[in-house]
Amino acid sequence: MALRNPQVSFRLGRLKRRGRALVGLYRLPPGESFASLQEKERELASALGEQVQITQTAWPGCVEIARFPALPRTVSLSDALPVIRKANEFSWCLGEGVQGPVLVPLREYPHLLVAGATGGGKTNALKVIAETLKVQRPDATVVIADLKGGYDYKPLLDTVDEVIRDLDRLHVWMQQLVTTLTEREQEAWERGTTHFTPCVTLIDEFATVTSTANSKVDKETAEMAKAILAMVNTILQKGRSLGLHLVIATQRPDAETIPGTLRANMDALLTFHVTTQVQSGVVLGPGHNEAFELPPIPGRALVSLGGSWNRCRYFDGSVDITSIFNIRRRRSWALRSASRSGASVDAWMMKLPPGPSSAFLARRNSRPTSRGGSCTSRMVN
Template identity: 90%
Template sequence: MTRLSRHFLLADGLYVLILFWVVRAEFRPHPWFVGMFLVLALLFRVGLGGTNLEEEYNPLLFAFWSWVRDPLANAYLALAQANGTPEPAGLVRLGRLKRRGRALVGLYRLPPGESFTSLREKERELASALGENLQITQTAWPGCVEIARFPALPRNVSLRDALPAFKQNTEGLSWCLGEGVQGPVLAPLRQYPHLLIAGATGGGKTNALKVIAETLKFQRPDATVVIADLKGGYDYKPLLDTVDEVIRDLPRLHAWMQTLVTTLAEREQEAWERGTTCFTPCVTLIDEFATITSTANSKVDKETAEIAKAILMMVNTILQKGRSLGLHLVIATQRPDADTIPGTLRANMDALLTFHVTTQVQSAVVLGPGHNEAFELPPIPGRALVSLGGQLEHVQMHLWR
């Protein structure tokens, strides 16, 4: 039973109870007693009149509770005391909290000596103390900030929870990049045509590739989705009935990349003649990309090395020219170093999904110099960072089936 239903039952129950007492001849309640129950029932009804049917909460009760107890202000005071401030001044909320999607948003007045910049520096510590995710925004009012509190990311999210979001998505075919604090994170392929995935063993990289392949086919059954796994392809055997092909060796990947380059040339000619770039999407997911780069640098088997070098050249061609012609690449690697992900390749990757990496250098290779966030990710399977246009967002990757 929802909270909304319980509120309705409680309000109606008060009315029924009063009528029952009044009707019974042997019981004569005092008028003040009856009036008290009528006022309580009326308050519940007034609250229900403004109830948000989607969020299912009672505004009157919620407003009262938010005034009595503000966890964010308490967390700020506790953090200030832990940092050695003897008598810290706290955040003062102006007005009551409001719901905005899945977030609770409030306007706060900063204490003396605190600024928007200094509070932003404490954002991670505050979020950790509160057990939620925070977003601090500057406002037009001097000395005031808007703070949005989002529920903490769950540790396990089923892929089924993300499927309804695709039915409401109006951006077209999109990457499914996990569950964010505001719901599933979807990145349209027309805006982010290529995707780079990085992460150490056990972080959730293989699961992410399965989720992406599954959701692409769910959105566009006519799209071509091919997975290349050069370590045998056993992890993707359950997807044989979903995707178009699972490539397991280097020569077959070389042949497929040649097909893509040929398709690219044909689509370029068609786009020139017809003036259209509307083509059926073709997505290739390459797992263990480091195997290709290491093979290309091998001096033992020169013939295989030449095949790997040719694949790398064709990958760069697709990355540069395929973005507007419906040819998309997903490159995944466990070792995101400068040799595995050259600068030319990294520059053409529009969307990034990184799980926990083992060194700060790897984090900087994926996210850019000075960014250690991927190294600092908690060791939770599926916990990742998404970078779209330089904006980082924490997500929990959905569990494939």
């Protein structure tokens, strides 16, 4: 790994695990001595967010640097909830960092990419993110799309607004997001307001959409997936100031799954261990192997915000916070008090339209070319 401090970025050989520590041999940069480097131990430790120990070796001009993970082995979401509830701003909850829960405001980082090899903890992270968003803003619309069947998200059915389980429904939902985007753009133009009820859509295993779009077997479904990709791109580009947010999770964070245009609009990243150095470069930037070098342990992650990154330990998914907070009750209370106070309630977002009716699907199948985004929610109802 290239340590962030450029003065000690010359690693020789591979990193080795010794107990809890990751140990590597580094060549002393010109002009540095063992003593001068030791003085920088603390600086290095804070740059890495972990404890660091530098020792002299038998090889002249070389030092051994051992890095101890300073993060706890397990962290529970219930311990972090008081901090999350007191957050000043509506924030993504991206695990536990060395200084406590990592809370990242959606206002600054409107869209989030979650990457990591299978079993890293992406689904668990998406569940926690969805639940903690609802804890902070029960009035926000939170929709999860899982094209792998959705059963992982069944425990969240009472918490989130909808769990989308198939491509047809995702297509309709994205069309509605684009319609809302247009309406909000108009409202922002006419009334000068940019305060809209947040609407967050989390899409797990995004590669399903991109691989379907590239599939040559079922042309009709491929067209639908392509339309979804185009609409995702639109929301990523224009939704940021209009309260429309996307979270995209993928096992394969390569250029095929996350095209450059999409990646460029997602400046917040949560990554677990990835399987190749190339994937690490795609998520963190060329030449950065840090995501590849993360230990392949569920919940060990890096949070990257527009270039800099920090280690975090993601919350264990075993805490079901729906039993702690009755989010539904809080949500209806929030809605009642909003309407009593005369505040404008984004009515469209409150009641989600039903899934595509068979008449809609039949109509769409008979007119395959009409899919490119012209259908609105009114056609479904």
